[in-house]
Amino acid sequence: MDKNRSMSGKVRPVTMKGFSLLAGGSGYRVHVIFQGLAVGLTAGFASILYRILLGQAERFSFFALSGEEPIPIPLLVPLWCLAAWVIGRIMEWEPLARGSGIPQVEGELLGQISMNWWRVLTAKFLGGALSIALGLSLGREGPSIQIGSASGKGIARLGKKDTLEERLMISSGASAGLSAAFNAPLAGVVFALEEVHKSFSPLILLSAMTASLAADAVSKYVFGLGPIFSFGAPEPLPLGLYGYLLLLGVLCGVGGALFCRLILSVQDLYGKIAVAPRYRIVLPALAAVIVGPALPLVLGGGLPMVEHLAHHGGSLGFILSLFLVNLLFTAFSFGSGAPGGIFLPMLAQGAALGALYGTAVAQLCGVDPSTVTNFLVVGMAGFFTAVVRAPITGILLITEMTGSFSHLLAVSLVALTAHMTADLLKARPIYDALLVRLLRRSADSRGQRDLLLEASICPGSPLDGRAIREAALPKGCLLVHVLRGDEKILPRGDTVLAVGDRLIALADGSRARRVREVLLELAGVPCQRGRGYVPPGEGEDDLRDAGGDRRGE
Template identity: 65%
Template sequence: MRRYAVLTGEGPFRIRLLFQGILTGVAAGLAVVCYRLLLGFAGAFSFRALSGSAGISLPGLVLLWTAGALLIGLLMDWEPMAKAGGIPQVKGEILGQLSMDWLRVMTAKFLGGGLAIALGFSLGRAAPAVQIGAAAGKCMAALQGKGKIEERLFLSSGASAGLSAAFNAPLGGVVFALEEVHKSFSPLILLSAMMASLAADFVSKCFFGLSPVFPFTVPNTIPLSHYGHLMVLGLLCGAGGALFCRVILDAQKFYDRLPVPPRFRMLLPAAAALCIGSLLPAILGGGHEMLEQLAHGGTSPAGIFLLFSGKMLFTALCFGSGAPGGIFLPMLAVGGALGAFYGTAAAGLFGTDPSLAVNFLVVGMAGFFAAVVHAPITGIVLITEMTGSFSHLLSVSAVVITAHVTAELLGARPIYDSLLLRILRRSKSFCSAGKVLLEGTVCPGSSLDGIAVRDAPLPKGCLLVSISRAAEEILPRGSTVLQAGDRVIALADGSRARRIQEKMLGLTGVCSPEPEQRLRE
């Protein structure tokens, strides 16, 4: 009966889920706040050291940077699940194909992430915050003795809370958990993730204040007569996002071909950071300072393009090494630079208002995110929350949809799905056993609409356990006929969960962002 309550979300379990979400959100929020504070100190040290204001000689810098890079490599050897961003690892664990030791991951993420930012690596805090939040959720589940199915609810709540605390964006965290991590709408996940995200946002704002992450001053909104420019920018963001994904994946292949052990790979971005520190300091770190510099204006189109290309290449060099840090914030910085470049160029070529360049920067961030991650709704909600203004909603939506469609037409794969596939192919020892809870809604005209359960083409290793129709729970029988609007819950074998999820997305009528054949390729 307890397992059934978990699967259907009925009875006292739904009420208990509210309080569990709040506790998970508080734990994840506190962990991410500590991580943000650590990265703040590390970034300040990096700027002082590389600018020369810290009083460290060049030989001293070389020694410190070499020691730091080697220490990061040792930490990643000690806990490989802490490598890179962490979002693919969280997705893999929720699907039952990866398993992390939450304490080791948090330890390696804090120490390695702080060192990476102190060395000036172009890595962000959002993806690590998602993994740290998920680790905090797993810790809470372990302390309460929860089973695997409930544990994954804690993981989802913690991941949502992590992104919320990283960017002061509670709605963005919830939508990210639904659209990107699970790729489906689930009332249970929505309930727990919403409570966790709000709790984490409250904790974060107690430390960092109520201001949005990017409080850009936007004097005017983009007039309707300029929406042709937004379509062009959407095309550029779609193409740029596809290029960004390609560069990130090619950088990982480049490191794989190097005849050196993985623990020494961080020496290459560390050396690059030493050189870049005095030449192009704006591209160091996550990208927050770069976006603020672009928002203030005064940079020529050539200078903006240099920041755009330099940030993209340096991010790929840092991320490909396996250093603990994400591409979430650097990706937004690259997209913002592309938007600012177009806005500044349009002012010179077409006579648009130069003050609108900051508007193009904002919509460029959202469009680039949608093209890289293939999560358009998350992009719209997240950028709206991060800038603290709804005045961009229509223009952001126009660019996001155009960029998303363009990236799809160019054959670009969602970056986090591609990274997860790479991890699964290279880290088979991480696969875990157990069952995974999958949910979906039967859409009109789909392969399951009007089909009896006994005739439903369900994938092998998948068991239909519950049907919710008009707020009524139905126990599936062979003669039960599925109807449009039914919310179906299935248990899947953990070793096959990813492919079963893709198959279920197709059967229920939701177009999978990554068809199974392309996944094999």
């Protein structure tokens, strides 16, 4: 096969420089570091501007809806409806700015969609600020990830980078966006590996780590060195109380599964309403006018709610009302298609559930009331893990947000219990489900670029000890390199694979998503993405290639 041609016969948009990058030569590693630094500084600056803008918008919503002198209702209602209509028109202008933005980033990296980077940035800034100003229960973290990714893509396009470098810069921008939003550089790196790519890649790790640290440096320069939560980390929970954590983990798993299904059900409900999408955001805007004066803590991203529960607590009835109202209002706000995320709102719901459980344990079981904050902290990690199904990200995120590793054991126990419970309930990870819906809507216009994919063979993989010609590789997949330590092996039919080998494969752009799923599963990395949806032309029968023409010579 001509090395300058793709499997479909079109010119391949991956250069030899891309192969060299994946092979990890020292010169290219230095190149990746400087590239990650540029993306991190740019994406971090953009995410910080967005964070400042949304902070001002959130303060305005509290003042307008629940302040000492709120805007009069006769003026408030038409003003809110007009602003919601403007948001709807902005989303019509750039549909890929809807929602959190994380599924859009994952779809972009799979070659299934293509963001117009400057339109996404414009729509996300304007629409996101207006949505928070209206008091909608939406977070800044998902949009910050998309803003970081769009910034990375913008740098790649302006620098005329090839496909692989563009994907690296998009991934690095995602890490930088999360890092700047939460002052959490480690969580930003792990999020790119665990959630966005669902596999470990030394190249992505190097690029994402550089970008994440650069963005964190900019964030700390602007906002200070302290963690996001002002209450810090309470004293570690005594080991004798760890039995209570198991039940909390189960509750977080059930609550997270309920949250996922509620988000998707409300989206379906909006789809059945005979109202043009541009007017749907009017509904949660009016709901904010009703809910805001009565329960202002549910407005905005949820950070004030977490801080209030940590500092002041509340009765069981009050905390339960916060949890339920915030749960429903978040689903109602997000389902409308408004530009905002569910990252911080889900942490707020986990905090409320943890505080509710801790208060109940303190009142009914005689546990020291000062431990309620401990249950609040671990509840956030458990709820996040149940919803996103990314336990390592959840554990690191809460650790960095509280500024202490003293709760690592408790947080890990609750997160893993919640993960197992959500799995048993067959709740689909929220971003996987949202990605499937996004790809359904964009199936006719999805990208056709050939993409380089990477997977490392794990212990227990069916590929371990098997020759390439015997491996049931997915159709549309061509192995181009096998990296074993520092050795670069040109794959042939009799090449025997082993644990630790890094497989570099070229995937047909129209099948990239499913090829990645099957390749990761063969490598021993279970992948839940995309179950239940097969794009046109990708039937289950053609996922695997019975012939040997794509398995090496």
